[in-house]
Structures are given as C-alpha cells and as structure tokens.
Amino acid sequence: MAKQCFFVGCDNNSTNNPEKLFLTVPQKVDRRKLWFEAVGRTYIPGKSLYCCEDHFDLEKDAENWIHFKLMGTRLMLKDNVVPRSMVRKETSSQFTPTSRKRKMETQQHSRGLRRKLFPEPTVPGTSQDVTEDVEELQLKTVASPSGMFVSAKSPEKSVSPLRTKRRTLRKATQTRVSTKDQSSMTSVEVADKSTNTLRSLSSQIYQSPHKPIQGSSTSLSSSSLSLQSGSVYEPSSESLHETNMISKELLVKVEIFKIENNSRFYLGLPKSEFFFIKLLQEELEVPVEHIYIVLKKIRTDDQFVRLGTDFALSTSGVSNIFSKTLPKMATKLNELIFWPEKSKIQRVLPRQFQTYYKDVEAIIDCFEIQVERPSAAYQQALTWSNYKTCNTCKYLVSSTPNGLINFISEGFGGRTSDVEIIKQSGYLTVVPENATVMTDRGFKQVAGLFQKKKVNLVRPPSVTSTRKMTKDEVRQSKLVAALRIHIERLIRRIREFRMLGPHATTDHNLVPLLDHIVIVACGLINLQGPLIQ
Numbered sequence: 001m002a003k004q005c006f007f008v009g010c011d012n013n014s015t016n017n018p019e020k021l022f023l024t025v026p027q028k029v030d031r032r033k034l035w036f037e038a039v040g041r042t043y044i045p046g047k048s049l050y051c052c053e054d055h056f057d058l059e060k061d062a063e064n065w066i067h068f069k070l071m072g073t074r075l076m077l078k079d080n081v082v083p084r085s086m087v088r089k090e091t092s093s094q095f096t097p098t099s100r101k102r103k104m105e106t107q108q109h110s111r112g113l114r115r116k117l118f119p120e121p122t123v124p125g126t127s128q129d130v131t132e133d134v135e136e137l138q139l140k141t142v143a144s145p146s147g148m149f150v151s152a153k154s155p156e157k158s159v160s161p162l163r164t165k166r167r168t169l170r171k172a173t174q175t176r177v178s179t180k181d182q183s184s185m186t187s188v189e190v191a192d193k194s195t196n197t198l199r200s201l202s203s204q205i206y207q208s209p210h211k212p213i214q215g216s217s218t219s220l221s222s223s224s225l226s227l228q229s230g231s232v233y234e235p236s237s238e239s240l241h242e243t244n245m246i247s248k249e250l251l252v253k254v255e256i257f258k259i260e261n262n263s264r265f266y267l268g269l270p271k272s273e274f275f276f277i278k279l280l281q282e283e284l285e286v287p288v289e290h291i292y293i294v295l296k297k298i299r300t301d302d303q304f305v306r307l308g309t310d311f312a313l314s315t316s317g318v319s320n321i322f323s324k325t326l327p328k329m330a331t332k333l334n335e336l337i338f339w340p341e342k343s344k345i346q347r348v349l350p351r352q353f354q355t356y357y358k359d360v361e362a363i364i365d366c367f368e369i370q371v372e373r374p375s376a377a378y379q380q381a382l383t384w385s386n387y388k389t390c391n392t393c394k395y396l397v398s399s400t401p402n403g404l405i406n407f408i409s410e411g412f413g414g415r416t417s418d419v420e421i422i423k424q425s426g427y428l429t430v431v432p433e434n435a436t437v438m439t440d441r442g443f444k445q446v447a448g449l450f451q452k453k454k455v456n457l458v459r460p461p462s463v464t465s466t467r468k469m470t471k472d473e474v475r476q477s478k479l480v481a482a483l484r485i486h487i488e489r490l491i492r493r494i495r496e497f498r499m500l501g502p503h504a505t506t507d508h509n510l511v512p513l514l515d516h517i518v519i520v521a522c523g524l525i526n527l528q529g530p531l532i533q
Contacts, residue, residue, distance in 0.1 A: 005052040007039045007083055012052040021058075022050040023077065031079070038082040055083035248312035252289065255310045259292055264528075267295040268497055273527045283332055290325045295524075297322055298517055301498030323513065330516035333523030339406040339430055350532040352483055353401045357458060359436040360401055363487040364443070366421065367494065368392035368414055369514065371506045385414030393506075393514055396421045397522070398437075399490050401483075403531020405522045406430075411515050422446045428453050438484055489531055497521040 003014040003022040014022060026032050029045070036043045039051075059065050061081040068075045259266045263274050281288050289311055297307060308318045345361050353360055373391045374380050383391040392414035398407035409425035422428065428449060431437065436456040439446075443459060450457045460477040461469065469477070495501050499510075499517055506514055 003050040005055075006041065006049040007051055007055055007085075008041060010052060010054065010086075012054060017052070021053040021075070023053065023056070023075065025049040025051060034082050038084070051083050055085070055087055056081065057087050251310070252312050256289070256292065259296065266299060267292070268299045268521070268524045268528070269295070270528055276527060280329065280332060284325070284328050286325055286328075290321050291329070293318055293321050294325050294329055295520070298497050298499050298520055301501070301504055326513055326516045326520070330519040330523075333520050336523040336526045337405050337408055337519070339432070340400065340404065342432070342435070345400050345402075348402050348530065350401055352532070356479060357436070357438065357483060359456070360438050360458065360483075361435045362398045362400060362406060362431065363438045363484055364396060364398045364407075364427070365440060365484075365487045365491065366394055366396050366418060367491045368394050369411075369500055369506060369518075370503065371511055371514075372508045374508065382413035382415060388414065390414075393511070394421065395518060396425050396427060397487070397491065397494070398427065398431075399487060399531075401486065401532070403486065403490050403493075405490070405526055408518060408522045411518070417445075418443055419445050419449075422449060431455055438480065440484060486531060490525070493525050493528070493531070494518075494521055497524075 005012045005022065006025065012020060014020075025035055025048075027046070032045070033043055035051070056062075056077070058075070061077055062068065063076045063078055064073065065075075067073055260274070263269045263271050267277075269276065277288065277291060280291055284291070293307055293311060296302065297304075302310075304315045304318045304322070307313075308315045311318065313321075339362075342361060346358070349358060368385055368388050370388065370390050370392050371383060374383060380391060383393065385392040385394070393411040394414055394416055395411055396407070396409040396418075397405060399405050407427055407430050409421060409427065412421055412424070422443075431453065433454045434456070436458060437450065438458045441460045441462065443457070444462055447457050458480060460480045461473040463469065497517075498504055499506065500521055510517075
C-alpha cells in the first residue's frame with residue numbers, strides 16, 4: 001500500500017517518489033495533536049498516517065541523523081519537532097543510503113550479465129507486451145540486395161543514434177542471442193515508427209551445432225551475419241542427443257567421485273576396504289554402478305527417483321537393478337558372517353572381558369525393523385510387536401566380544417518370542433559345544449535349550465518381587481550389563497543403514513528383500529573394524 005503525505009496541499013507519495021522518506025505520524029495523543037495542528041487538519045486518532053521528508057530539516061530535526069545515515073537504523077525525531085510547510089522543494093531525497101545505492105548498482109550489473117549470458121527464451125506469436133529500459137540505443141543498419149538488414153561498420157552508412165527512455169517491446173518480434181565474445185556479435189535492430197515499437201534481432205558469429213528451420217536462409221561471413229526477418233532457430237536432434245549424453249556421463253562421473261571419496265558415508269564401507277568393491281564386481285559380473293546403487297540405497301535410503309537422477313537412469317531401471325543385484329550381493333556378503341575359532345576370539349578379546357568373562361565367545365540380542373502395516377488382518381497379527389507398538393520384522397543377531405557379527409537370523413514376525421526365534425533360526429546348530437554365550441535377562445527361558453547343547457549361558461540374575469537381590473547378585477547384574485551393552489552398540493551400527501533405521505518404515509514391496517538387506521548391512525559392518533579397540 002502506497003504511503004501518502006498527510007500534509008495539506010502536498011501530493012508526495014511512495015509510488016511517485018520512492019526515493020523520499022516518509023515518517024510515521026506519532027501515536028501518542030499529545031504529539032499527534034501538535035502534528036495535526038501544524039498541518040491544519042482535523043485530529044484523527046489511531047490511524048496510521050505519514051508525512052514526507054520535505055516538511056522537515058532532518059539534519060537538525062533528527063536526534064540520530066548521523067547514526068541513521070551511517071548504519072541505516074530507525075530515524076528518531078526530536079520531541080518538539082512538528083511538520084513545517086515545504087522546508088525543501090528538491091525532488092531528490094535528503095538521504096540515499098549507501099547500502100541501498102550499492103544494492104541497486106549490483107542488481108543492475110547482475111541483470112545485465114544475466115541478459116547477456118542467459119537470455120530468456122521468447123515465444124513467437126504471443127501478444128503479451130513487455131516494457132524495458134533502454135538508456136542508449138544506436139541503430140546501425142544497411143539494406144542488402146535481398147532486402148535484409150545487416151550490420152555496417154562504415155561511418156558513412158551508419159544511422160544517427162536513436163536515444164529513448166522507454167520502449168514497448170512485443171515478444172513476437174523480440175529475439176535475443178547471447179555470446180561470451182562481444183566482438184563477434186552483430187546487432188540488427190529495426191524501429192517501427194507507425195506503432196512506436198522497437199524490434200530487435202541479434203545474431204552471433206560462431207560455429208554453432210544448431211541449424212535453422214527449413215524455409216529460413218542465412219548468410220555467414222567473417223564480420224557479419226545476415227538473417228532473414230522471421231527466421232527461427234532450433235537445435236538439431238543430433239546436437240541435443242549428443243549434449244544430453246555428455247551431461248549424463250558427467251553427472252554419473254560426479255556421483256562416482258563423491259562415493260569413492262566418502263565411501264563410509266554413502267556405502268557404509270571404510271575407504272581402507274574399498275578394494276572389496278572391485279572383488280565384488282568381479283564375482284557378480286555386474287557394472288560397478290549397480291553395486292553403488294544397491295549399497296547407496298541401503299545406506300542412505302534414497303528414493304529410486306533420486307538414485308535414477310544421480311546415475312542417469314530411469315526410476316524403473318534403478319528399481320530393477322536393486323531387486324536383481326541385491327540377492328546376488330547378499331549371497332557373497334553372507335560369507336563374511338561366520339563363527340571364528342575360539343583361539344582367534346581369545347587373541348583379540350577386549351580387556352573388559354579378560355578379568356571375569358574371558359570364555360565368552362558371543363553376545364546375542366534381538367532387534368526389530370518397522371514395516372508397513374499389512375492389508376490382511378492375519379499378517380497384521382503376525383507382525384504386531386507389543387514392545388514397539390507397531391508392525392515389525394524381528395531378527396536375532398550374535399557377535400563376538402569385539403563386535404564381529406558371527407550370526408544373523410532370518411526375519412520373523414514382531415510377535416514371535418525370543419525362545420521361538422532361538423529354536424527356528426538355527427542358532428543352536430551354529431554355536432559350538434562348551435561355548436559361553438552372554439544374553440539379556442529376557443532370555444532366561446532358553447537356558448534349557450543351551451544346556452542340551454552344552455553351552456554355558458551368562459545372563460543377569462533373575463529379579464522377583466518377593467525376594468530382594470543380594471550384594472553379589474547386584475554386582476553380577478551390573479557387570480553383565482556393562483559388558484552386554486556392546487551388542488547394543490553393534491545394533492546401533494546396523495541402524496546407521498537408513499533402510500534399517502529405528503523409524504524407517506520398510507515398504508511392503510521391499511519386505512521380501514529385507515533379509516538380503518540385513519545380510520548386506522551385517523557383512524559391511526564386519527569390514528568396518530572392531531567395535532572395541
């Protein structure tokens with residue numbers, strides 16, 4: 001909304017005089033009445049009114065004139081100052097902020113560069129008018145034998161300069177061609193006196209892969225370019241295809257460069273173990289881009305649309321690559337999940353275990369991954385987890401004390417108990433006899449299963465409401481909890497893969513591939529180094 005000076009007889013407003021300052025009329029009743037008496041108007045309470053700077057001598061009337069002029073803060077008038085009748089009659093403002101002036105000059109310079117380097121495309125046949133500022137326009141034309149206008153360098157053939165402040169241009173007759181070499185640019189401009197419209201036609205002398213549409217002829221010389229009026233340029237299909245292919249290749253190279261320079265972030269693979277990608281490529285006999293797509297999808301959980309953009313592929317193509325390459329990759333990475341010999345486990349046993357539990361070979365726990373709620377009620381009941389209060393898939397994970405994953409189970413429904421997972425996952429067939437396994441207090445019901453396998457089970461003492469724990473039981477409970485926490489740290493590493501994150505809801509179309517995703521993540525974790533140094 002425009003600001004209008006409320007002084008009687010003053011026609012200044014912010015639309016016609018944008019360079020002037022408009023001061024707000026005070027809201028305090030006493031000062032407001034003094035202002036209305038000074039201008040000779042009837043008092044109006046509350047309404048926002050303005051008075052232009054022509055009725056003040058700001059250098060004397062303002063308390064913070066210097067500070068306002070230098071810093072651009074809010075201008076404050078002295079208490080006894082009231083508007084006076086036309087203190088100054090200049091059209092310019094008493095104050096032009098340096099920052100505002102600098103900003104306007106920068107915008108004008110940027111606008112000029114943008115017009116030269118990135119001209120706006122024009123649509124022939126439109127009748128929309130557009131107004132442009134033309135400060136100085138020089139028309140130099142010579143009529144060729146064919147009736148065309150070409151550039152002339154001879155001073156005797158040049159037309160006198162045409163100067164104008166504003167011209168109305170039509171998009172239908174406006175054409176702009178930008179060039180980085182201004183010396184090779186020839187401008188041809190025609191002024192239509194009958195309609196007071198300026199038609200401009202600019203051409204550029206350089207070897208271009210673009211070709212004109214049939215029906216328009218061009219004449220190219222070393223110093224000028226002749227264009228027929230109405231000729232329109234469009235890029236050839238061969239040129240567009242070649243440019244598009246170059247852009248896609250460059251895009252893929254940039255993406256591969258990012259991945260190879262920060263493989264831990266994008267793939268979950270340390271840079272020191274990056275040679276594994278080449279080995280995997282040789283084993284699977286697939287392009288390296290397919291391996292990057294699968295690993296980046298698991299690590300970052302990017303949408304297939306974004307992955308397709310990064311690798312210059314279609315969304316369906318990326319989806320097919322992921323679904324076909326993932327099972328093969330999981331088969332190879334599953335070889336990295338194995339139960340090492342006890343002597344090797346003892347050799348790298350962390351110091352925290354050496355004092356009390358030096359015979360521990362594995363720590364087990366379960367983690368859950370949220371999935372979309374199935375449409376069938378029966379499947380909803382199988383995947384419902386009371387612990388997570390959502391539909392999940394549940395996995396049993398086992399690791400050595402230093403964080404090497406030696407077993408990962410298949411996925412089970414969220415309602416499956418720990419005892420059933422131990423029975424059906426095949427963990428009892430993998431764990432060697434006379435081994436020691438550390439568990440949480442919740443695995444107390446599986447003690448009988450481990451005893452049959454001659455496996456020693458270490459877990460915190462049971463807690464009952466009828467009996468108070470002894471000091472030894474409390475000490476043992478704290479000790480086991482302090483050591484068993486390392487399996488939670490391992491699960492946190494698994495959660496760093498965004499598709500397996502705590503709140504990453506797996507799409508129902510990817511649920512059949514969830515086992516492969518977990519295996520790939522666990523295999524890469526085994527390449528990340530020990531959990532406890």
